[in-house]
Amino acid sequence: MTAFELSGDHETFRKVVRDFAEREVAPHVAQWDRDHHFPVDLVRSMGELGLFGLVVPEQYGGSGADFTTLCVAIEELGRVDQSVGITLEAGVGLGINPILTFGTDEQKDAWLPDLVAGRAIAGFGLTEPEAGSDAGATRTRAVLDGGDWVIDGAKAFITNSGTDITSLVTVTARTGPDEISAIIVPSGTPGFTVEPAYEKLGWHISDTHGLTFDGARVPEANLLGRRGDGFKQFLAVLDDGRIAISALAVGLAQGCLDVSLRYANERHTFGKPIGSRQAVAFSLADLEVSVEAARLLTYKAAALKDAGRPAKAVKHAAAVAKLYSTEAAVAATRVATQVFGGNGFMEEYPVARFYRDAKILEIGEGTSEVQRMLIARGLGLPVS
Missing domain, CATH: 2.40.110.10 (Butyryl-CoA Dehydrogenase, subunit A, domain 2)
Structure with a gap:
């Protein structure tokens, strides 16, 4: 197994989360989106499945899994809906992680059990x-x-x-x-x-x-x-968060590919499925390449973190993954919307929601411009 391949356990876990997302999220997400509804019951169910405690030690109710496992969960939720994916990503990376990493024993005992169980969020x-x-x-x-x-x-x-x-x-x-x-x-x-x-x-x-x-x-x-370590702390939090956001972006790009392939086979023009048209087929072939590249960059960064590689190496890999994956995800929504044609502009189809959700990926937890600055610095350039 190379450093960038997922283990059998990771792939088995992927199926568990995918089944959960298809069963508990997909049937409701369009209505939740229209209503701007935060599904508290879903969060509790995610907690019962153990998603919030993946990287948390067992003493606080977690499973002590690696960071790659969390990325798999975020990707699979993000494949169905980005809002649900970011709820997990932020709930762990921005809510639990600061307390888990920097908190006292008393703070961990006071806050982590409910956060891990999905009874609370931060x-x-x-x-x-x-x-x-x-x-x-x-x-x-x-x-x-x-x-x-x-x-x-x-x-x-x-x-x-x-x-x-x-x-x-x-x-x-x-x-x-x-x-x-x-x-x-x-x-x-x-x-x-x-x-x-x-x-x-x-x-x-x-x-x-x-x-x-x-x-x-x-x-x-x-x-x-x-006291005084706040700046250093949030930089460390953001480094991890960029890998997780990259996983969220991979999920979006994969979701765009999935629904576009289905539509390209079902939608007929001039007596043939539109997937038989070279323009559509080549667009989806290019989308497959970008999804695979984004996934490899994401799980490379996650593997470096899990292997305990130096912080500088992880930071650089996280910036590369976040930059490429989020921009690939935004491009994927344009491709998917184009494949769907006029239907892609209609809210009854998921690509419209994907299109709206994509842009923030290039902004949150470090803009694309910030990632380019970090990458340039990693190359030894004196960029300010």
């Missing part, structure tokens, strides 16, 4: 109205007062932050002139306001809000990791 408050790609420009502030952190500021575009089962949001805040720290803020904390849900182009099933902090007070013990 968000990660990094982006701000004036601090997106330039995350170091964080303006949210936290000061110590009588044994509490008092937080003031605002966050933007925070996933899983306002559901009925959201238990906490980990936020980055300035705790000194040249110091950014991460702090756990439980839902319902006085002074912590979840703003109304965004009206988004896509990801209609995913939960996304702005957050406001006006004198929000939490115990000093809610500091996550060491």
